[in-house]
Amino acid sequence: MLRTAVIGAGYLGKFHAQKYARLASSHLVGVADINETCGQQVASSCNTHYFSNYRDLIGQVDAVSVVVPTALHHAIASDFLKAGVHVLVEKPIASNVPQAEEMIKLARKQQLILQVGFLERYNAALRCVADKVNQPRFIESHRLASFKPRSLDINVIMDLMIHDLDIILNMVDSPDTGYCGQWQCSLVRHH
Structure with a gap:
């Protein structure tokens, strides 16, 4: 079973937490957010623990979703990658190209998965027509x-x-x- 956590309990973070909580292959260890009210609410609704500091989850998880403002993606994702944790980070991957490249290099060095959350890739309507589109002009x-x-x-x-x-x-x-x-x-x- 994969030990998971969500960093950021805002609009999208709560959906990540709900999905991890429902997956049979996931144990949602916790939800971290600097907003205690928001974090507690999402953690409670997903029957897990609230963490005020995301660093407290390092050593307790195998994979995390980083769902915080873009300016924080690089720092938070890098902390987890350095600790050997797989990371799904919401798009965009980082605030700038050098940060993104550094994160990719770190994930490769650590042999970890660094996935960017492009939700629209899995839109049912798009998946339905994907094989019907060829050579559009x-x-x-x-x-x-x-x-x-x-x-x-x-x-x-x-x-x-x-x-x-x-x-x-x-x-x-x-x-x-x-x-x-x-x-x-x-x-x-x-x-």
Whole structure:
């Protein structure tokens, strides 16, 4: 059984905790959040323990989800990777390319899984049409939703458009390089 934890008990963190709590192959050791009320609430609803400091989970877990503001991804994920813990980090992986590359290098060195949470990859509608799309000539993407203030620490490209880029790269059999805001992105397909 995999000992798991969730760092960050906000909007998305609670969903990660719920999934780990329901998996037969997972024992949800705890939920960590600096907001005690939020952390306690999610931990209680998932029948697990609350931790005010994520570092207290090091040595107690095999895998974690890092679901905190992007500015904290690098530091928190790196602490767990250095401790030999597999990490699923919400997108974007980090605040900048050098941080992302450092995390990837650390995961490889430690022979650990570092997974970025691209939830839209598993959207049932997309999975249904994925094998029907071949050699598209034009792709247009629209994301329509009301404003949510939870992602103000990153730009709209890294918050939302990154999903569309990921979907396109996974559906279209073609290498691509694009310019994403301040980032020069080498976009590659992942299987």
